[in-house]
Amino acid sequence: MSIELNLDGTPRTVSVAARKPGWRLTVDGTPYTVSEEQGEDCVLLTVGERRYRVWRALEGNRVHLKIGGRTFSLGYEEEVSAAAHAGAAGHEVHADMPGVVVDVHCGPDAIVSAGDALLVIESMKMQITITAPRDGVVAMVHVAKNQPFEKGNLLVSLRDEEA
Amino acid sequence: MLKKILIANRGEIACRIMRTAQRLGIGTVAVHHFADRAAPHVALADEARELHAEVPTAAYLDAEQLIAAAQATGAEGIHPGYGFLSENAGFAAKVEAAGLVFIGPQPGVIELMGDKIRSREFAQAHGVPVAPSIEQEGDLAAFVAGAEAIGFPLLIKAAAGGGGKGMSIVRNAQELAARATIASSEAQRYFADGRIYAERYVERPRHIEVQVLGDGTGTVLHLFERECSIQRRFQKIVEESPAARLAPELREKICSAAVKLASSAKYRNAGTVEFILAPNGEFYFLEMNTRLQVEHPVTEYVTGLDLVEAQLRVAAGETLWLEQADVKLTGHAIECRICAEQPEHDFRPATGTVRKLRIPTGEGVRFDGGIREGQAITAAFDSMLAKLVVHGADRHAATDMIRDALEEFVLLGVDNNSDYLGRIFDHEAFRAGDLHTGFVVEHAAGLAPPPLDATDEAAVLLAAALATEELRRLIDEVPEPHASIGGWRN
Structure with missing residues (x-):
């Protein structure tokens, strides 16, 4: 029994080894002595010898937190498998923010290399070039010039080059 | 001093203007698009008027609605904040024509300083140093030739623009034409004026x-x-x-x-x-x-x-x-x-x-x-x-x-x-x-973010896992005998 978390695209596992006398939790199998107490407006987390101030917020399957002066956002459970799936395939280029298509630089059956410009989009008053995440062939362009899109929309799908 | 002002803006700057107005005993009127109805600047103002527009930003750019809101609430002046209509000479003139005070410069001065080329000529005429430059007068090809004559590196920007939109640095003749075309298209998009302008770019300025x-x-x-x-x-x-x-x-x-x-x-x-x-x-x-x-x-x-x-x-x-x-x-x-x-x-x-x-x-x-x-x-x-x-x-x-x-x-x-x-x-x-x-x-x-060492990285993962009910349940569910020996198993 464990919790799956995704830190910067890498799936990680946290599980419980012991509850008493203190918590002993494992990260990818490595055990840590852990305790938590409530601070003034934050949680004070002790891991081994180190103590951290932690602020947290849950949002669906994500945990946002500030710890040790740095901010992180991690997905857990279902989100891990979804992300791993998308990462492994890499066939689809999704919008990670809403915007509008300014220019389309590719068409169906175009052979592209990782980093090639696929689209130019505009979001929050900035033009951004969307590039191919890997080598491949454009299977379909799902948007047209001047078309608005939402966060998460499929923009371009790729397929493997035929041998 | 004015008795009541309308703040034709949103976000932090609207709040900041209201704080001073309130300290001085000046009444404040906020305006907002429906999307901003619960925004802090609306709550902070003495009164608020909704502006109607399909696109939220358009509401804050609608001179007629803003002036009507000021008149309906008895505001004597309009503070434009920054962005939106703050440097729009036409808006300033309309505000004045409506018998209201524009809290900003004279419309003619806004117009002068808002035009990169005219303001530069004005500066030069009054002994303020300016960088060597060229503006687009005819077609793009003539502009490119003239820009090349100034020498590289060059900074290309929209003649009508500001805020970094449509700006780029060009270091050699090979990339000049392509970059000028992009800058011109961005200038057209952002400012509805495709004319561009190039000047000597200072290294490490x-x-x-x-x-x-x-x-x-x-x-x-x-x-x-x-x-x-x-x-x-x-x-x-x-x-x-x-x-x-x-x-x-x-x-x-x-x-x-x-x-x-x-x-x-x-x-x-x-x-x-x-x-x-x-x-x-x-x-x-x-x-x-x-x-x-x-x-x-x-x-x-x-x-x-x-x-x-x-x-x-x-x-x-x-x-x-x-x-x-x-x-x-x-x-x-x-x-x-x-x-x-x-x-x-x-x-x-x-x-x-x-x-x-x-x-x-x-x-x-x-x-x-x-x-x-x-x-x-x-x-x-x-x-x-x-x-x-x-x-x-x-x-x-x-x-x-x-x-x-x-x-x-x-x-x-x-x-x-x-x-x-x-x-x-x-x-x-x-x-x-x-x-x-x-x-x-x-x-x-x-x-770039420095890499985390193993303990710090574990702390991030543990802190995140402890935020989930699932891990809390796992901790509670560890059977007592197992739990009590868990730490000793190896």
Whole structure:
């Protein structure tokens, strides 16, 4: 029994080894002595010898937190498998923010290399070039010039080059 | 003094203007699009009017609705803030024609300074140094040939633009034509005017700007300079006053040039004259912003003056109540802009919902924000969420203070640049005052998030896992006998 978390695209596992006398939790199998107490407006987390101030917020399957002066956002459970799936395939280029298509630089059956410009989009008053995440062939362009899109929309799908 | 004003803006700047108005006993009217109905600036105002538009930003750009709202609420003046209609001469003229006070400069002065080419000619005519340049008059090909004759590197920008939109640096003839075409298309998109403009680009330039205050009679004071050299995508993210390492005689020359320009225009309002400063001490006029600047708080800290109050007083017809010698600079102030973006992905704008907000407080710490927990940050508006400003005894102390304040600042749910800003203030080049507008690019590697060691990384994962009910349940469900020996099993 464990919790799956995704830190910067890498799936990680946290599980419980012991509850008493203190918590002993494992990260990818490595055990840590852990305790938590409530601070003034934050949680004070002790891991081994180190103590951290932690602020947290849950949002669906994500945990946002500030710890040790740095901010992180991690997905857990279902989100891990979804992300791993998308990462492994890499066939689809999704919008990670809403915007509008300014220019389309590719068409169906175009052979592209990782980093090639696929689209130019505009979001929050900035033009951004969307590039191919890997080598491949454009299977379909799902948007047209001047078309608005939402966060998460499929923009371009790729397929493997035929041998 | 005016009795009631309408603030034709939103976000942090609307809140900031209202605070001064309220301190002075001036009534405040907020305007808002439906999407902003629960925004902080609406709650802070004495009264609020909804503006109707399909696209949220369009509401704040609708001159007729704004003027009608002012008249319906009995407001005597309109404060435009920055952005939106703040530098729109047509709007200023309409406000005046409606018998209201425009809290800003004369419409003709806005028009003059809003045109990059005319303002540059005006500066040149009044002895203010400008960089060699060329503007597009005919087709793009002729422009490209003329630009090539100035020599590289060149800075290309929209003739009608500002704020870094449609700007690019071109280093050789091969890329000139393509970049000019892109700049022209962006200029057309953003400003509905495709004309572009090129000028000599200064390597390792510093951005130095001078805060001025004029009453419309030709009397103008300077409120010293600000250094805004830390920029990304040509937009400022860190500003300070005074400038880091600026020889007193050079400061005097730059401030005098700014006063000369504003005085020649009989400028009325607070305003900013921007310069680029070359490593050899030469400086060139960039543009004049005829409005309150985002970074005005650093000037307020070091001079002790309230710039919104000053704007309100000169707008109401008061002549300047200070002499240059009365304006004193004390200590050092630094501001950083907290933006919804991903610094590690080329500063791409981010959206989301503010899930947690913790605002640093303390002596010499100021937070100008227009956000609250639960607020959705959408792509509809600018990505700047708030400004964190500090005032210390000297630059070193101020840098420590803003570093500490960022440590205490928490914003969760929307990706933002607060960690990145912290790394700027930790950087030895920043600490040494070795600044230029390419700072962010030059030090990209040193400004990237440092890798976590194994324990810190485990702490991140454990802290996240402990936020989930699932892990809490797992802890509770560990059977007692197993749990009690769990730690001893190996």
